[in-house]
Structure formats: C-alpha cells, structure tokens
Amino acid sequence: MSEDILSVLNHHRSVRQFDGQSLTNAEVTTLVTAAQHAATSTFSQQYSIISITDQDLKHEIGEITGHHWVENSGHYFLMIADQHRNLAIAQAANADTSVLRSFDKFMASVFDAAIATEAIVTAGEAIGLGSTIMGSILNNTQRLIDLLHLPELTFPLLGIAVGHPAEKPDLKPRLPQALMHFTNQYIWPDDFAVELERYNATTADYYASRNSNLKQMTFSRHIIGELSRDPNLRAELVQVIKQQGFNLD
Ligand SMILES: Cc1cc2nc3c(=O)[nH]c(=O)nc-3n(C[C@H](O)[C@H](O)[C@H](O)COP(=O)(O)O)c2cc1C
Structure with missing residues (x-):
C-alpha cells in the first residue's frame, strides 16, 4: 500500500x-x-x-x-x-x-x-x-x-x-517559507537577516548531528562554498546542445 x-x-x-x-x-x-x-x-x-x-x-x-x-x-x-x-x-x-x-x-x-x-x-x-x-x-x-x-x-x-x-x-531542512514564498510580487523580506540567521542555525544543527558526513556548515556557508566552482565548468554545454540540432541563438 x-x-x-x-x-x-x-x-x-x-x-x-x-x-x-x-x-x-x-x-x-x-x-x-x-x-x-x-x-x-x-x-x-x-x-x-x-x-x-x-x-x-x-x-x-x-x-x-x-x-x-x-x-x-x-x-x-x-x-x-x-x-x-x-x-x-x-x-x-x-x-x-x-x-x-x-x-x-x-x-x-x-x-x-x-x-x-x-x-x-x-x-x-x-x-x-x-x-x-x-x-x-x-x-x-x-x-x-x-x-x-x-x-x-x-x-x-x-x-x-x-x-x-x-x-x-536525515531530512535536510528547507528554507523558511518567508524567504521563498511571496504574494503577487517578489517581496524582499524586512526580516531577511533574522530569518536567514535562524535558518543557518537550523542547518548548522542538521550538519552537526546528521547520521553521516558530520560537518560544521550553514546554508550561507554552503552557498558561498558553491561560488568556488570553476566558472568554466561545463562551458561546452551550449555548443553540445547546438550540435544536437537545437537553435539557441
Ligand atoms: C537537478 C538536480 C541535480 C542533482 N544532481 C546531483 C548529483 O549529480 N549528485 C548528487 O549526489 N546529488 C544530486 N542531486 C541531489 C541534491 O544534492 C539533493 O536533492 C539536495 O542536496 C537536497 O537533498 P535531499 O534530496 O536529500 O533533500 C541533484 C538534485 C537535483 C534536483
């Protein structure tokens, strides 16, 4: 069932x-x-x-x-x-x-x-x-x-x-809805920093207590860590898509 x-x-x-x-x-x-x-x-x-x-x-x-x-x-x-x-x-x-x-x-x-x-x-x-x-x-x-x-x-x-x-x-905690669900227009939350700090604390707990790969990490640090990816990573993708016959121009 x-x-x-x-x-x-x-x-x-x-x-x-x-x-x-x-x-x-x-x-x-x-x-x-x-x-x-x-x-x-x-x-x-x-x-x-x-x-x-x-x-x-x-x-x-x-x-x-x-x-x-x-x-x-x-x-x-x-x-x-x-x-x-x-x-x-x-x-x-x-x-x-x-x-x-x-x-x-x-x-x-x-x-x-x-x-x-x-x-x-x-x-x-x-x-x-x-x-x-x-x-x-x-x-x-x-x-x-x-x-x-x-x-x-x-x-x-x-x-x-x-x-x-x-x-x-363990379940990965998601963003508070105040930071990702808006009504009628994109509204930057007044309490963005407070909400983010709270979420960073939640994610820090998750990373420090999950059942494998424990680490000291927060969502903000994770996002900043992602910035160190090679900006040319997969730079060839557009060309490959074009070679497959799609017109991206
Ligand atoms: C479009 C997409 C691509 C992803 N690619 C990978 C991947 O290449 N390797 C991997 O281990 N996980 C990949 N994931 C899984 C994400 O890392 C995972 O969904 C995210 O960390 C949230 O964790 P959860 O799915 O356990 O909630 C991908 C997820 C999506 C939606």
Missing part, C-alpha cells in the same frame, strides 16, 4: 546507498508509468527514458559523474529531453519542422523530462525505493551522447539512480 502522497513528498531525501538488489520489471514499469502520467507541455510528451541495465554502461556513468556508487543501484534511468520523436512524426507528414529546433521547444523538452524525473522519484518513494537525481551526467555530455547513440534533437538531461535503500539520511 502506498503512503499518503503528502507524507511521501514531505519526507523526501536523496538516497545514495543501496542494497544491490535490482528493481523488478514490475517496479520499473510502475515508475515509468508514473512518469508518463506527469503533466507534459502542450501534450507533446517531448522526453524519453533510457534504462541503463548494462553494468559497463553503469560504470561509465560512475566515471562521468564521479559517483561510483551508481554501480550498486537497483536501476538507473537517463532522462532525455527529446524532440526527435516529434520530428519523425512531423517529417512523415512533410510538415515544416523548424519550430522543433527552437529554444522554446528545447525548454519544453527540458521541462517535460524534469517533471517526469520528479514523478519517478516520488513514485519510487511511495513504494519504498530511494533515489538520487544526477545532474552530474552533464560532466561529459558528449561522451554520454556517443555512448547512448543519442540522435539529433535529443539531450541527456538528468540521471536517476534508484534502488532499495541501505541508508536513511
């Missing part, structure tokens, strides 16, 4: 340790079905899913992402932004296909793939599975495109490692 949906959503945590057991075909179908029922921009269903079951491919994804633990996941999904299928449908009708290459259509396929991703995560959690979404597949997008033979008008957006959890990470 599935848990109440709000309880599932409000107890989400990313899981990175799995017991090594593969998902059954029925479990995989359940997750893909949940993805398919997600909302999709203009009912165009402009994404595809590739299940990675080959251990060598999983190893490659471990290399690309730096997350070698994916090899122990019960299943790996690659979520593909995809206008290629609709291109084939349009070409068969001799229609003008240029709009499928537009930035707007690229974005629509990104939205579709991302929303389907969250559906998979939530559906998995509802049946006792855990997962981690992985943007780190973009560390070497071209390698992934070549490995998976991705055709024009496709782009690998996210990976999802799913499996039977071998850990139960």
